[in-house]
Amino acid sequence: xxxxxxxxxxxxxxxxxxxxxxxxxxxxxxxxxxxxxxLIFLLLTTFLLGHFTAVLLNVYVRTKIxxxxxxxxxxxxxxxxxxxxxxxx
Numbered sequence: 653x654x655x656x657x658x659x660x661x662x663x664x665x666x667x668x669x670x671x672x673x674x675x676x677x678x679x680x681x682x683x684x685x686x687x688x689x690x691l692i693f694l695l696l697t698t699f700l701l702g703h704f705t706a707v708l709l710n711v712y713v714r715t716k717i718x719x720x721x722x723x724x725x726x727x728x729x730x731x732x733x734x735x736x737x738x739x740x741x
Contacts, residue, residue: 673691680686 670692673695675691676688677691677694678686679689679694
């Protein structure tokens with residue numbers, strides 16, 4: 653019940669934030685004339701681009717860590733096999 657109330661309160665706050673930021677703003681691009689967009693769309697687009705970038709960076713780092721761990725595991729296994737061959741001869 654408390655979780656539902658917390659989600660409802662967060663939804664109301666997000667809705668109030670969105671309604672409060674519906675006015676148009678002028679966005680200057682590198683080339684061309686300035687573009688008029690609603691502030692909430694600009695904020696939402698910026699948030700989503702940042703979130704997408706963070707997810708991609710997280711996937712990249714996890715992949716790199718997993719690859720490093722697999723290489724270390726392969727080296728350790730090869731070393732164990734080499735030691736076993738040395739002592740069994």
